[in-house]
Structures are given as structure tokens and as C-alpha cells.
Amino acid sequence: MLPHDDVDYGTPKRASDQQVTLEIDGQAVTVPAGTSLMRAAIEAGVSVPKLCATDSLEPFGSCRLCLVEIEGRRGFPASCTTPAEAGMKVRTQSDKLQKLRHDVMELYISDHPLDCLTCAANGDCELQDMAGTVGLRNVRYGMEGKNHLGAAKDESNPYFTYDASKCIVCNRCVRACEETQGTFALTISGRGFDSRVSPGQDQAFMDSECVSCGACVQACPTGTLQDKSVVALGMPTKSVVTTCAYCGVGCGFKTEVKGEQVVRMTPWKDGQANDGHSCVKGRFAWGYATHKDRITKPMVRERITDPWREVSWDEAIAHAASEFKRIQARHGHDAVGGITSSRCTNEEAYLVQKLIRAAFGNNNVDTCARVCHSPTGYGLGQTFGTSAGTQTFKSVEQSDVIMVIGANPTDAHPVFASRMKKRLREGAKLIVVDPRRTDLVASPHVAADFHLQLRPGTNVALVTALAHVIVTEGLLDELFIAERCEDRSFRQWREFVARADNSPEATEAVTGVPAREVRGAARLYATGGNAAIYYGLGVTEHAQGSTMVMGIANLAMATGNVGREGVGVNPLRGQNNVQGSCDMGSFPHELPGYRHVSDSTVRAEFEAAWGVALSAEPGLRIPNMFDAALEGSFKGLYVQGEDIVQSDPNTQHVTEALSRLECLVVQDIFLNETAKYAHVFLPGSSFLEKDGTFTNAERRISRVRKVMKPLGGLADWEVTVKLAEALGYPMPYAHPSQVMDEIARLTPSFRGVSYAKLDKLGSVQWPCNEDTAEAGTPTMHVDGFVRGKGRFVITQYVATAEKVTRRFPLVLTTGRILSQYNVGAQTRRTDNNRWHDEDRLEIHPHDAEERGLREGDWVGITSRAGETVLRAVLSERMQPGVVYTTFHFPESGANVITTDSSDWATNCPEYKVTAVQVSKVAQPSEWQRGYEAFNRQQLDALERRGEAAAAEAALVMEK
Numbered sequence: 001m002l003p004h005d006d007v008d009y010g011t012p013k014r015a016s017d018q019q020v021t022l023e024i025d026g027q028a029v030t031v032p033a034g035t036s037l038m039r040a041a042i043e044a045g046v047s048v049p050k051l052c053a054t055d056s057l058e059p060f061g062s063c064r065l066c067l068v069e070i071e072g073r074r075g076f077p078a079s080c081t082t083p084a085e086a087g088m089k090v091r092t093q094s095d096k097l098q099k100l101r102h103d104v105m106e107l108y109i110s111d112h113p114l115d116c117l118t119c120a121a122n123g124d125c126e127l128q129d130m131a132g133t134v135g136l137r138n139v140r141y142g143m144e145g146k147n148h149l150g151a152a153k154d155e156s157n158p159y160f161t162y163d164a165s166k167c168i169v170c171n172r173c174v175r176a177c178e179e180t181q182g183t184f185a186l187t188i189s190g191r192g193f194d195s196r197v198s199p200g201q202d203q204a205f206m207d208s209e210c211v212s213c214g215a216c217v218q219a220c221p222t223g224t225l226q227d228k229s230v231v232a233l234g235m236p237t238k239s240v241v242t243t244c245a246y247c248g249v250g251c252g253f254k255t256e257v258k259g260e261q262v263v264r265m266t267p268w269k270d271g272q273a274n275d276g277h278s279c280v281k282g283r284f285a286w287g288y289a290t291h292k293d294r295i296t297k298p299m300v301r302e303r304i305t306d307p308w309r310e311v312s313w314d315e316a317i318a319h320a321a322s323e324f325k326r327i328q329a330r331h332g333h334d335a336v337g338g339i340t341s342s343r344c345t346n347e348e349a350y351l352v353q354k355l356i357r358a359a360f361g362n363n364n365v366d367t368c369a370r371v372c373h374s375p376t377g378y379g380l381g382q383t384f385g386t387s388a389g390t391q392t393f394k395s396v397e398q399s400d401v402i403m404v405i406g407a408n409p410t411d412a413h414p415v416f417a418s419r420m421k422k423r424l425r426e427g428a429k430l431i432v433v434d435p436r437r438t439d440l441v442a443s444p445h446v447a448a449d450f451h452l453q454l455r456p457g458t459n460v461a462l463v464t465a466l467a468h469v470i471v472t473e474g475l476l477d478e479l480f481i482a483e484r485c486e487d488r489s490f491r492q493w494r495e496f497v498a499r500a501d502n503s504p505e506a507t508e509a510v511t512g513v514p515a516r517e518v519r520g521a522a523r524l525y526a527t528g529g530n531a532a533i534y535y536g537l538g539v540t541e542h543a544q545g546s547t548m549v550m551g552i553a554n555l556a557m558a559t560g561n562v563g564r565e566g567v568g569v570n571p572l573r574g575q576n577n578v579q580g581s582c583d584m585g586s587f588p589h590e591l592p593g594y595r596h597v598s599d600s601t602v603r604a605e606f607e608a609a610w611g612v613a614l615s616a617e618p619g620l621r622i623p624n625m626f627d628a629a630l631e632g633s634f635k636g637l638y639v640q641g642e643d644i645v646q647s648d649p650n651t652q653h654v655t656e657a658l659s660r661l662e663c664l665v666v667q668d669i670f671l672n673e674t675a676k677y678a679h680v681f682l683p684g685s686s687f688l689e690k691d692g693t694f695t696n697a698e699r700r701i702s703r704v705r706k707v708m709k710p711l712g713g714l715a716d717w718e719v720t721v722k723l724a725e726a727l728g729y730p731m732p733y734a735h736p737s738q739v740m741d742e743i744a745r746l747t748p749s750f751r752g753v754s755y756a757k758l759d760k761l762g763s764v765q766w767p768c769n770e771d772t773a774e775a776g777t778p779t780m781h782v783d784g785f786v787r788g789k790g791r792f793v794i795t796q797y798v799a800t801a802e803k804v805t806r807r808f809p810l811v812l813t814t815g816r817i818l819s820q821y822n823v824g825a826q827t828r829r830t831d832n833n834r835w836h837d838e839d840r841l842e843i844h845p846h847d848a849e850e851r852g853l854r855e856g857d858w859v860g861i862t863s864r865a866g867e868t869v870l871r872a873v874l875s876e877r878m879q880p881g882v883v884y885t886t887f888h889f890p891e892s893g894a895n896v897i898t899t900d901s902s903d904w905a906t907n908c909p910e911y912k913v914t915a916v917q918v919s920k921v922a923q924p925s926e927w928q929r930g931y932e933a934f935n936r937q938q939l940d941a942l943e944r945r946g947e948a949a950a951a952e953a954a955l956v957m958e959k
């Protein structure tokens with residue numbers, strides 16, 4: 001059973017070494033010091049009426065419903081704000097208390113619409129419950145007096161409504177926005193009778209600072225803040241715990257359903273990655289799962305210029321298999337390969353790589369981590385010995401100094417950002433290393449102590465300069481280094497970073513960061529207490545991405561900031577299961593568990609289990625597959641849940657390569673950009689339609705649970721199984737749990753993982769095995785590094801080949817925005833478009849002025865690879881010389897202009913540095929107009945065929 005706890009204890013749990021024992025309604029109760037009387041009572045099974053208190057928020061003490069009597073004390077203190085003390089004797093029930101509570105409720109109800117039976121919150125309203133609890137049957141005060149019953153509704157937010165007539169001004173929403181989310185969008189405006197919740201003076205929610213995280217909706221005890229989906233569909237009847245399918249935070253959710261219809265996604269209170277919080281994507285943007293664009297019938301075509309032909313699953317699978325076999329017979333075993341998906345489950349990624357290795361007989365398998373965090377795998381593997389973050393998200397609550405490098409968590413990892421901001425509000429120091437002034441640099445009640453606003457592409461020079469200060473100013477943790485790290489590599493590194501040419505003063509001209517700032521940040525990181533580094537794609541997506549990851553690891557080892565709570569090196573991974581897809585052996589050189597294909601002992605284990613001989617030769621990486629396709633040796637590709645045309649750099653290169661393939665099989669929920677070059681389309685399934693697991697950025701393995709049947713009839717794992725069978729390699733699994741059992745048998749770090757354990761514990765962090773970590777491993781490298789001794793690596797800065805010139809004088813860098821997700825396939829099909837409906841080019845006003853650009857102008861962006869057109873946004877967040885865009889909309893063609901430049905070790909593309917020129921143009925580019933026309937034509941054709949098929953079916957029915 002899941003550790004599912006729906007009890008609301010009224011106030012947060014307190015941790016203390018000291019325990020206090022008191023008496024509540026005659027019952028002895030022992031709780032940690034600092035625990036409220038309310039929580040002590042509820043933990044002991046004594047219920048206390050409450051309205052303004054909830055256990056996710058600090059107590060506020062406004063509703064006066066939770067009053068108690070304490071022996072020897074006068075009055076009736078609020079149990080939510082009164083801490084338990086040793087020896088107290090507390091009464092929660094008496095005639096006097098009953099009368100007081102009754103009177104309080106009577107006042108609330110006298111100014112509340114009496115429409116419970118038709119209210120969307122009926123059955124899920126604490127006000128309704130409390131009226132029952134205090135036995136309120138009638139109200140003595142009439143509704144004809146002054147009241148709020150006619151107060152206007154705010155329907156501006158696409159996902160929730162604010163009905164002011166129902167508000168009891170309990171302040172829970174305001175506190176949720178401050179304490180949980182950290183946005184401070186809400187206030188209580190007015191006084192006394194006039195007080196009401198407000199998202200700003202005369203502002204609607206949509207025009208305010210609100211980021212639609214849903215925390216206020218979650219906290220509201222009445223129907224005032226209510227999900228529109230609940231208003232439309234009614235209260236759910238059942239809930240299933242699952243994991244968000246968007247970002248690498250991996251929030252736990254309760255999918256609340258009526259039959260197979262999703263009504264609401266509620267953040268799961270016991271979700272260990274999110275502790276009951278959410279962001280606008282996971283909480284509200286799930287409508288894509290049943291969007292009309294979903295393709296639910298398999299399709300084939302001979303040539304990519306032919307129209308699609310809908311066929312049965314059997315025909316589509318048989319066609320794909322025979323094509324792959326034909327290609328291998330004609331062009332050799334290595335002429336085919338596959339790409340696993342970081343959007344799919346661990347079990348599905350495992351099956352795809354197994355199919356490639358066992359059924360295709362080669363190692364031509366890769367994954368989208370190639371274009372995001374492959375340098376993390378390499379860099380942390382080289383230094384620490386394992387390719388993953390070192391901490392839990394919760395660990396940040398113990399950090400004194402937080403360094404965020406090349407990451408924008410408020411947009412890309414919002415729930416973690418809220419946790420981090422809470423710690424910053426408590427006093428932790430913040431260093432931000434980023435070319436842009438991101439929200440984290442200055443947001444309500446948070447300000448970076450240092451913002452090292454470096455030039456894109458100079459990360460390595462900066463990290464080495466930080467190390468220079470630590471070494472030359474005697475800030476090393478000598479004891480940690482002596483005990484935990486290699487002596488030889490440390491000495492070499494120390495000698496290297498101490499060189500004068502690595503000093504902040506010497507590198508200032510390269511990085512653009514004033515030397516005194518670098519020195520200040522280095523001192524703070526090294527001496528400020530527990531120091532943690534969080535980094536993102538602004539570190540990895542560079543020509544020296546792997547070098548930078550190793551530079552970060554060097555810093556952490558040099559200062560002893562590894563192996564305990566509050567410290568560590570933490571990649572903020574992008575996609576929900578990018579960690580998992582890497583763990584599952586999606587790289588061409590590694591079997592599951594990061595074991596090299598050339599290791600004959602490991603290979604023998606898999607050969608025995610899979611019953612085939614495996615190749616010892618690493619296969620092709622994604623960019624090598626494209627090159628091989630262009631040169632004619634690679635002819636067939638199976639792509640599961642990945643839109644390589646939109647997500648990979650240099651689109652022209654990618655599309656040219658794909659159009660040379662003889663068989664491209666795309667498995668996806670939508671007809672994505674890559675499908676335009678496909679010969680077989682296999683309908684994919686959303687996370688709501690299957691069972692499995694995702695592994696988040698903390699190495700946390702969490703269950704994904706099915707709530708509806710796959711719209712196309714088969715879950716993704718079943719499609720891979722069928723394809724393998726058609727290729728002559730049976731994969732007899734009846735359920736994804738059996739796949740996990742096989743993964744556990746063959747992968748040491750997963751040895752102790754099973755669905756039964758996940759159901760019992762909620763989630764576990766790998767390594768999880770019977771030897772050392774039966775319940776998983778929250779913190780890595782506690783007693784020693786996975787590789788034994790930590791290894792320092794020399795980080796020589798090498799300027800990228802992607803240079804600015806007179807022709808291309810600006811640097812384009814890319815990133816994400818909160819409301820959209822990655823290539824936008826899901827979020828673009830939701831109301832999240834209301835926040836961001838096109839990618840735009842952010843440009844510093846100075847650069848704009850030089851080019852005669854004004855806000856909203858169309859601007860042409862030209863790089864060495866291509867050109868596109870976006871609308872301009874003038875922004876002081878940019879530094880002069882640097883422009884920025886997101887890449888969520890295919891028509892914006894952000895990757896039409898990114899180049900082939902990539903990380904030296906892993907081929908991760910250098911998305912963060914593209915030399916460009918920007919100039920005013922009259923309209924979107926020819927490419928974009930062509931794109932729109934092509935898309936319209938494809939969708940129209942499908943729609944026409946759908947209509948024809950429906951008419952035909954109707955005719956058959958009539959007959």
C-alpha cells in the first residue's frame with residue numbers, strides 16, 4: 001500500500017530533540033517541542049475544528065474556530081497558534097467551546113451563498129464540513145444586511161476561478177502564495193468588512209504576478225478558488241497516485257478521475273520530490289492527453305511525399321519489421337538503429353535499447369540526453385564515478401550557500417525553485433552564474449549576493465578562476481581532500497588553477513565578470529558553510545560542457561562540499577525521465593547501469609539473460625546517425641517519443657539526413673515534426689495510459705500509474721514488445737513490473753527496486769540494493785566516492801569555435817519559459833498558450849536601438865547555419881551583445897539557426913552559443929510560411945480522411 005496520508009494536521013510538523021508530554025481530553029500525548037496543540041491533538045486522533053489552519057502553512061490564528069481550554073489559563077487560546085508545553089492539560093470540547101464555535105460559524109455562514117447543493121465544491125468544502133461539525137442548522141442573522149453575496153467573480157485564469165462571494169478571508173491562499181510558492185502575488189485588500197483577497201490593486205489574476213501554480217487553489221478551504229475542470233465536470237470519484245510527465249523535478253500527483261475522465265491533478269502531499277506543491281504545467285496542463293490532435297491509428301506510407309494510410313497495428317508492425325530486416329539484409333547489420341525517449345518510462349526505454357541490442361544486433365541506440373545532459377554523465381562519471389546528482393531536493397533546506405549555474409529553476413524546475421527560494425528567504429546566500437538576469441537574481445524577498453553575468457561560452461574560464469581564488473587564498477578543505485580524493489590529480493589540478501593566467505583578473509577580459517565579483521563569490525562558496533551547486537543546460541550545452549561539469553565537481557571536492565546534506569553537485573535535469581533513460585542503457589556505449597559494452601563480464605550477464613550474443617562495439621550517437629544517413633550507410637531508424645527535427649540543432653542537416661532514410665518509424669502521441677519524414681507512424685500513449693516508473697533529477701524512482709486505456713489501444717511498451725516479436729526476438733512480458741524485475745536482476749544499482757517496494761515506500765532513490773541501501777540512497781558519496789577516490793580534472797579553457805565576427809556580432813543563447821515545455825508538443829495544446837503563444841527574441845535595448853528595432857518588430861536572425869524570424873522583446877535582462885530565445889514552437893525555427901558545434905566529449909550540441917546577426921524584417925520567413933502551409937495541409941488531409949472513415953463506418957452501421 002502507498003503511504004497515503006490525507007489527514008490535515010492543521011500545522012506543519014516540527015523537528016526537535018526535545019519531546020514534551022501533555023494531556024489532551026484526558027489522553028497523554030508526547031510530541032516534539034514546538035508542535036501546536038492542534039497538531040498534537042490531531043496526531044492523537046482528537047479532531048479540532050479549524051478553517052484558517054492547514055498543515056502545509058504556518059498557523060495564522062484568524063478564524064477562532066479551533067479554540068481550546070487549558071487548565072490554569074484564562075480565556076480560550078487558538079490551538080493552532082499555541083505550542084504544546086509539558087504538563088499542559090487541554091480540553092478541546094466543552095459547552096462553552098461549542099457555543100463559541102457555533103457563533104463563529106454562524107457569522108461566516110450569514111455572509112455566504114447558501115448554494116451548497118449546486119456549488120462545485122460540494123463535498124470538498126471545509127466550511128460545509130465545519131458547519132456540520134459545530135452543529136449549525138440555522139443562522140440567526142438575515143442575508144438582507146450588508147454582505148458580499150454579489151461580489152464579482154474573476155474568471156480570467158484559464159484553469160481556476162475566484163468567486164469572491166464565497167471567500168471567508170482565512171488568508172490561506174495568501175500564505176500559500178508566499179510560503180509555498182514564493183511569488184507573493186496575493187494580498188488581503190481593504191479592512192474589516194471590506195477585506196478581500198486581491199491579486200493586486202484592481203487586477204485580475206491573469207494580469208497579476210500570479211504564475212498559476214495552483215497552491216492557493218489547493219489551500220482554499222471553500223469553493224472560492226476552484227478548478228474550472230471541477231466546475232465543468234463535477235467532483236472526482238477516485239484518485240490514483242502518479243508522477244508528473246513534464247520536468248525532472250518529478251512531482252507526485254493524485255490523478256483524480258470520474259470513470260476514465262481526468263477531472264483534476266492534485267499535487268500529492270506525500271510526494272517526496274514536491275511535498276504537495278506543483279507548477280502550472282503538472283497541475284493544470286494535462287488536457288493535451290486527450291487533445292483532438294492525438295493520432296490513435298497506426299499509419300504507413302511508401303514515400304514521405306505520399307499521403308498516410310491508416311492500417312491495423314499488425315500491418316504497421318509487420319511493415320516496420322520487414323523494412324528493418326530488408327535494410328539489414330541489404331545494407332548490413334549496422335544500417336539501422338533507434339532512439340529512446342526521456343518522456344517514456346524506464347521500462348519503455350529499457351525495452352527499446354534491448355530491442356536495438358538484441359533484435360537489431362548492434363548498439364546504435366541513443367537518447368535525447370545527447371542534446372542536454374550527456375556532459376553530466378561524462379563529467380560526474382570521471383570525477384565522482386557516477387552519472388547523477390548527489391542530493392535530494394530537500395537537501396537544499398540545509399544549505400547555507402546556493403550557487404546556481406546556467407539554470408533558471410523558476411521557469412524550468414519551478415517546484416524545486418520554490419523550495420530553494422524558501423531557504424533563501426530564511427537567510428541562505430545566493431550566487432547566480434548566468435549571462436541573463438534571471439528571475440532568481442532579484443525576485444520578491446530574494447536577491448542574489450553575487451550575479452556573475454558572464455559572456456556565453458566562457459563558463460570554464462570562470463569556474464577555473466573561482467578555483468584559483470580557493471587555491472591561492474588558502475580556502476581548500478585540506479582534510480577532505482587528503483582523506484577522500486586522489487593525491488596526484490589534486491596536486492596537478494592545484495598547480496594548474498594557481499597559475500596567474502587563471503586568476504579572476506586575467507580571465508576578466510574573457511568572461512566579462514569583474515574580478516572582485518569572482519573573488520567574492522569564491523570566498524562565499526568556500527567559507528559560507530554548507531554550499532550546494534545546482535546547474536542546468538547553461539553548463540552542459542557548450543563546446544566545453546563536459547569540462548565545465550568537471551570544473552564544478554572540482555570546486556565541490558576542493559571545498560569538501562560533497563557527501564552530506566546541504567551540499568553537493570546537482571544537475572537540474574530537463575525532461576521527466578532523462579535520468580531514467582540514461583540509467584536504462586540508452587547510450588550507444590553503455591548497457592543499463594552505465595556499464596561499458598566492451599566489458600565482457602557485463603556483456604556475458606546480459607547475453608545469458610537475453611539469450612543472444614551482444615556486440616562489443618559502441619554504436620552510433622544521434623549526430624553520427626545523421627552523418628551516416630547522409631553518407632548512405634545508415635538507412636533505418638526507430639524513434640520512440642522524441643521529436644529530433646525540432647529538438648536537435650541545425651534542422652536542415654537533420655531533415656536532410658532523415659529524408660535519406662529508407663524506413664523511419666516514429667512512435668508518438670502527435671504527428672510531430674519528425675513524423676513528416678516517417679514511413680511508419682505508431683500511436684504513442686500518454687503517461688495517463690500506462691504503468692511504469694520515472695526517475696527524476698534526484699535519482700528518485702517513482703511510479704506512473706494508468707488511469708485510462710491507451711487511446712491507440714496499446715501502451716508504448718506493448719508496441720516495442722510487438723515490434724521485437726515481429727523482428728523475430730520474443731519479449732514475453734505481461735506487465736511493466738516484470739520489465740522492472742528484469743532491470744533489477746541485471747542492474748546493481750536497481751537490485752532492490754520492485755513495484756511492491758515503490759508501492760510501500762512511495763519512491764526510492766538509486767542506488768537501491770540489498771547490500772547497502774535497501775530503502776535507497778538519498779545522499780551520494782557519503783563515506784567515499786563511487787569511484788573510490790575523487791578525481792580532480794584539469795579544466796583548460798578553450799574558446800568555442802563559434803566566434804562572433806563583424807558578420808555575426810551577437811551571441812544567441814536559448815532557454816525555457818515556465819508555461820511551455822521543451823518542444824511544446826504538450827503545452828502548446830493547452831491553455832498555457834495564454835501566457836506564451838510564440839517564441840520571441842529578447843534583445844538589450846542598446847542592441848535594439850543600434851538596429852532600429854522596437855518592441856514587437858519582426859526581426860530576422862541569421863547564423864552560419866540558417867535564418868529565422870521572431871518578434872523582438874526589448875529586455876534589460878540581457879547583457880549587450882547577447883540575445884535570447886525559447887524554442888517551444890516549431891514554426892519559430894530556433895534550431896534552424898543553431899549550429900553543429902558540440903561538446904568535445906559527448907557531442908552535446910552547443911545550443912547556448914550561436915553567433916548571429918539580427919535585423920528588422922517585414923514578416924515571417926519563407927521557411928516559417930512554408931512550415932505553416934505544410935502543417936495545415938497535413939492536418940486537413942488527416943481530418944478529411946477521418947471524416948471519410950466516419951462516414952464509411954456510419955454507412956456500414958446503417959446497412
Ligand code: SF4
Nearest residue numbers: 167168170171173220
Ligand atoms: S480565497 Fe479561499 S483561501 Fe483565500 S482567503 Fe478566501 S476562502 Fe481563504
Ligand code: SF4
Nearest residue numbers: 177210211213214216
Ligand atoms: S496560483 Fe500560485 S502564484 Fe498564483 S496566486 Fe495562487 S499561489 Fe500565487
Ligand code: SF4
Nearest residue numbers: 244246247251279282
Ligand atoms: S515542477 Fe516539473 S514535475 Fe513538478 S509539476 Fe511542474 S512540471 Fe511537473
Ligand code: FES
Nearest residue numbers: 052061063064080
Ligand atoms: S484554525 Fe486556528 S484560528 Fe483558525
